[in-house]
Amino acid sequence: MKHKKWKDGLFLAPGFLTYIVFMIVPVVLCFFYSFTNWDGFSPTYKMVGFDNFVELFQDAAFFNALKVTAIIMVVTVLIYNVLGILLAVILNGNTKLQNFSKSALFLPTVLSSVVVAFIWSYMIQTDGGVINTIIGFFGINPIDYYSSPLMTIFMMSIIICWNSLGFFVVIYVATLSTIPVEIMEASKIDGAGSVKTFFHITLPLLMPGITINSILSVAGGLKQYDHVKVITGGGPGGTTQTVTLFAVKEAFEYNFRGYSSAIVLVLFLIIIGLTTAQLIITKRNEVEY
Amino acid sequence: MKIAGKWIRRILILLFSLVFLIPLYIAIVNSVKPYEEVIKSPLGLPQAITFDNFIDAFNSSKILELYQNSIVITVVSVALLILLSSMAAYVIARRRGRFYKMLYVFALAGIMVPPVVTLVPSIKTLASLNLLYTLPGLYLFYVGTYFSTTIFLYVQFIKTIPVSMDEAATIDGAGPFTIFFKIIFPMIRPCTTTAIIFLSMWIWNDFLNPMYILGIKGGSTITTGIYSAIGSYTSQWNLVFANVILASLPIVILYLSMQKRFMQGMTSGAIKG
Numbered sequence: 001m002k003h004k005k006w007k008d009g010l011f012l013a014p015g016f017l018t019y020i021v022f023m024i025v026p027v028v029l030c031f032f033y034s035f036t037n038w039d040g041f042s043p044t045y046k047m048v049g050f051d052n053f054v055e056l057f058q059d060a061a062f063f064n065a066l067k068v069t070a071i072i073m074v075v076t077v078l079i080y081n082v083l084g085i086l087l088a089v090i091l092n093g094n095t096k097l098q099n100f101s102k103s104a105l106f107l108p109t110v111l112s113s114v115v116v117a118f119i120w121s122y123m124i125q126t127d128g129g130v131i132n133t134i135i136g137f138f139g140i141n142p143i144d145y146y147s148s149p150l151m152t153i154f155m156m157s158i159i160i161c162w163n164s165l166g167f168f169v170v171i172y173v174a175t176l177s178t179i180p181v182e183i184m185e186a187s188k189i190d191g192a193g194s195v196k197t198f199f200h201i202t203l204p205l206l207m208p209g210i211t212i213n214s215i216l217s218v219a220g221g222l223k224q225y226d227h228v229k230v231i232t233g234g235g236p237g238g239t240t241q242t243v244t245l246f247a248v249k250e251a252f253e254y255n256f257r258g259y260s261s262a263i264v265l266v267l268f269l270i271i272i273g274l275t276t277a278q279l280i281i282t283k284r285n286e287v288e289y
Numbered sequence: 290m291k292i293a294g295k296w297i298r299r300i301l302i303l304l305f306s307l308v309f310l311i312p313l314y315i316a317i318v319n320s321v322k323p324y325e326e327v328i329k330s331p332l333g334l335p336q337a338i339t340f341d342n343f344i345d346a347f348n349s350s351k352i353l354e355l356y357q358n359s360i361v362i363t364v365v366s367v368a369l370l371i372l373l374s375s376m377a378a379y380v381i382a383r384r385r386g387r388f389y390k391m392l393y394v395f396a397l398a399g400i401m402v403p404p405v406v407t408l409v410p411s412i413k414t415l416a417s418l419n420l421l422y423t424l425p426g427l428y429l430f431y432v433g434t435y436f437s438t439t440i441f442l443y444v445q446f447i448k449t450i451p452v453s454m455d456e457a458a459t460i461d462g463a464g465p466f467t468i469f470f471k472i473i474f475p476m477i478r479p480c481t482t483t484a485i486i487f488l489s490m491w492i493w494n495d496f497l498n499p500m501y502i503l504g505i506k507g508g509s510t511i512t513t514g515i516y517s518a519i520g521s522y523t524s525q526w527n528l529v530f531a532n533v534i535l536a537s538l539p540i541v542i543l544y545l546s547m548q549k550r551f552m553q554g555m556t557s558g559a560i561k562g
Contacts, residue, residue: 007465007466011465015373015432018436023399023433023437025410026410030409087305106551107309108313110540112494115512119312119313130312130315162312166309219401219403225496225497244403244405267405268402
């Protein structure tokens with residue numbers, strides 16, 4: 001088929017130009033700034049070589065932010081994928097209860113993270129918080145969810161999961177529904193119990209869903225900002241601060257734009273590394289049927 | 290045994306649904322109670338429904354202005370993204386050759402980039418274009434940010450539409466613009482629905498980017514406006530919840546009215562990829 005090159009250009013140019021100016025160029029600039037001491041508004045700045053990175057790898061605040069991010073990522077990835085698969089298995093079907101439950105689970109995913117964080121900071125108050133009131137019915141003493149950074153980080157991970165678990169469950173339910181019923185029945189006829197069927201049939205066939213969900217959940221876990229910003233603001237003393245929160249603070253509160261660029265560049269490299277590793281591992285485990 | 294299993298399953302489902310519904314119930318009931326009642330009985334139904342909190346929220350956080358900003362930002366950004374990405378996707382999906390393959394890979398590269406990487410440099414770019422702290426600046430930033438995801442959805446979808454459609458139209462004398470807008474664009478509507486759902490959720494709920502790209506001068510969106518409004522209440526939870534409900538109402542109504550499409554859109558977008 002013949003087509004005019006310049007007309008193709010009209011189709012491609014507006015989108016690609018914006019994409020280049022607001023995606024490709026910023027990534028290149030971020031890389032460039034990470035080797036400078038730019039403060040965000042001065043017209044001049046100096047090239048400082050690897051100084052930002054040397055400083056970064058000696059900065060205790062950075063390592064703490066990495067640790068916080070890693071904890072949030074691990075807890076959320078486990079909940080999204082382990083609990084997510086179990087929920088998908090019991091919710092896979094079309095009874096009234098199952099459909100109602102799917103809608104309930106999915107509802108929080110359309111809410112803004114800021115809204116969710118406000119609702120939950122009320123829920124987890126020590127005095128008069130709803131969670132403590134509910135566990136009080138079972139005779140459990142009130143818990144101070146801000147008693148240690150680890151406890152707070154853990155609670156924030158749970159809150160993040162409450163916000164998005166529905167999305168991951170819906171993806172798993174959709175993957176489950178693509179598995180032919182005959183396979184499940186064949187396995188039952190062959191005498192496999194439900195546990196055996198789950199591990200030998202369901203789980204391997206769920207691999208495409210696991211690939212997508214694990215990549216989305218790992219990358220999502222590493223980018224956390226909103227919930228933490230609202231619930232603790234990174235405090236007390238930066239102990240619950242994620243890498244993104246740390247980078248934004250350095251960029252906009254202290255105006256260390258060069259240093260902040262180095263932080264987000266390291267985060268970016270971690271995300272690329274983990275995503276590539278996941279793609280390689282999960283692709284190897286996908287099965288055909 | 291089998292019946293017991295069925296009941297355990299039902300009870301589990303109910304329990305989990307409760308975990309997801311209780312916080313929403315709390316937000317709703319406490320938004321229509323006076324302050325004292327929220328403190329005394331946070332779990333109970335309201336003794337008498339009051340809308341004072343909502344009136345207060347309307348007056349103090351300029352909710353209408355926030356709605357207007359968020360609606361304009363979401364509608365314009367999503368429309369731009371859909372138009373620009375589907376047009377580019379059409380050419381990429383239809384033309385053969387190394388150049389177009391490389392162009393596609395280049396377009397997809399942005400999927401992995403976290404927005405925080407592009408935020409600081411984009412602020413500088415926007416400032417030099419005189420677009421910092423303006424709505425158009427934010428639209429352009431969103432087009433750059435979500436171009437990769439949107440073009441990906443469209444290329445996958447357009448490839449499933451037979452080329453014979455285009456060929457027939459060409460024989461009839463139609464140019465590429467006519468073919469795209471009259472024939473292809475209507476046929477890719479399911480994909481457009483998916484894109485609208487994803488993009489409007491992300492953009493409506495976005496927090497970090499509007500905070501710094503619009504700043505104080507450029508106006509607030511629902512999320513940034515609610516954030517600063519609630520920050521000033523500290524522990525006036527009745528007002529907090531009224532704000533929370535007002536901020537969520539449009540997107541929840543949208544969700545409830547097209548629930549099936551939401552779930553289908555989400556899964557078709559993710560599974561086919």
